Amino acid sequence: MHFALDAEQRAFADALHAMLTAADTPAVIRAWSRGDHAPGRALWSRLAGAGVFALAVPQGYGGLGLLPVDLAVAFVELGRHAVPGPLAETVGAAVLLGEPPLARRFLPGLAAGADLATVAAPGGYAVDGDAASLRLCPAPDGLYRAADPGPVRRSLDPARRLTRLSPAGDLLCRDAPYDRALAWIRLATAAQALGTGLALLDRTVAHVRRRTQFGVPIGSFQAVGHRLADAKTALEFARPLVFGAAVSMRPAEVAAAKLTACEAAYRTARTALHLHGAIGYTAEYDLSLWLTKARALHAAWGTPQQCRDLVLAAGL
Template sequence: MRFLLDDEQREFARSLDALLTAADTPAVVRGWAEGHPGPGLTLWRRLADAGVFALAVPEVYGGVGPLPVETAVALMELGRHGVPGPVVESVAAGVLLGGVGGPVAKEWLPRVASGTAVVSLVLEGYGPYALDADVAEAVFSVAGDELRLTRGPGEPTPSMDPARRLFRPGAGGEVVATGPKVREAARAAGTWATFATAAQALGCGEALLRATVAYVKQRTQFGVPVGSFQAVKHRLADTLLGLEFARPLLYGAAVELAEGSPGAGAAVAAAKVAAGEAGYAAARTALQLHGAVGYTEELDLAWWLRRARPLRDAWGTPSACRARVLQG
């Protein structure tokens, strides 16, 4: 297997990094958390113009996918910059509706790919909450062999991360598709959601490590940077190892998905465990080495600290993913 990105994929990552850096994403995240999604939705459309939301949408519906490797590249960058919104859910919805086909796919997938529609998603077995349903035009949910479309956010639920608002969709909704293919499409969508969340978690962990390394070079104690202390170096090295070991698992899972391998589900679960745990470990390291300043909301770091644990658990907890790996 080849785990190195090609020149085009690396340029895609660089272009997204430049776009998100210029967009002042921390300010966008703060606005999103405070209930002002306008700048976030503007950024959403710019990401759509860059092709992010078309990566999992089949070409017949206006997308360019499914492209798992490019999806991993994009979601890592979005996780590194802390982009808010139901990004993972939109990617998974592309897989779900593409698998179901029919009128619902023709109506919604071109809009998802172009960024003119923001959607969220609830799948049986992954929890009852829809992420950022208050800004989504529609929430798709699957239970058994039924695919339902619900408009309106439903009941809000407290969240560890104010920029990741959770809602429990109301009962009912319009049934837009039924049958065995709904269940099969939902299974594939769940795997893609787990995969995309792993990429986000890895990007989040890398951002936390980068910020922490920069901080310990500046903070001094006993007249020298704290980053020169051996214990600090060891902690940062352990964090880096965790992130670097997760990366090939993520790329390996992308290759398995691209090839339609029967072991893709287990590979994705392994990547999610590694990336989720590595990202959360990076958050703990960042908080410890920043000290009390790491708790303050004035520091942009706080938004990444709050996100690491929800990403570890979203779309497959560590225990659930380990069980999936053991199933093979």
């Protein structure tokens, strides 16, 4: 089956790409990693103005409707530019809080970008709980709004600041749609990973065209070309799975997309690091911002084995 974006979706992606290219996201990422959220919050407001977070909010609450394909389009661009913040988690929060009266209370702020939300993953840790104004902690007896987060814990990605949440705050509801929210979070994570991998590939292709050895660009070497071709093939195989999952929103298909996109991004990261050489290890070099993002997304909201088990159980 062939999945193709329509003209409006392609224009949306192009507009986000142009906005984020002009935003100097490496500087925003480094500030966020230091705990300085002001540049990231400013960028968050611009993304909200473009309608990114409204794509997971029903129209009656300030959103554009539940549009998972358009959301995937947006999150590929967010991943391509390694935008920091609890992006997928805010989407998940919008789904968790999608029924009245919680929807009336929380969703307009999420759609408008006034609030950042995070959701505790199994184990109690949440991304960017120190920056979020809304911290959700699912528990066996319901969905809680957590109080102040615990100390910041280091992540593989310095821009993904982990904090521990406890279900000791206000009980919001007894029966939140956690499985549905998890599917949306995984879809957003898969799209982010796809964008991250595409950015790593683009940066590596540009590098091997510039870098010379024995008087010729290293990109002309057959072994280098084969590594890049393998990375490109893996990413292009992941792309239709991501958008196909966005069409169906079946949990197993979303898990397959998450598995494939994250594996492709991780493989591309390894190729990028190998072909850049020692400079790829340095935190001062912008490539590292995408390398660490690919590593962190690889296991976020479902390890490869967990996703694989879900796919196999569904018989896909």
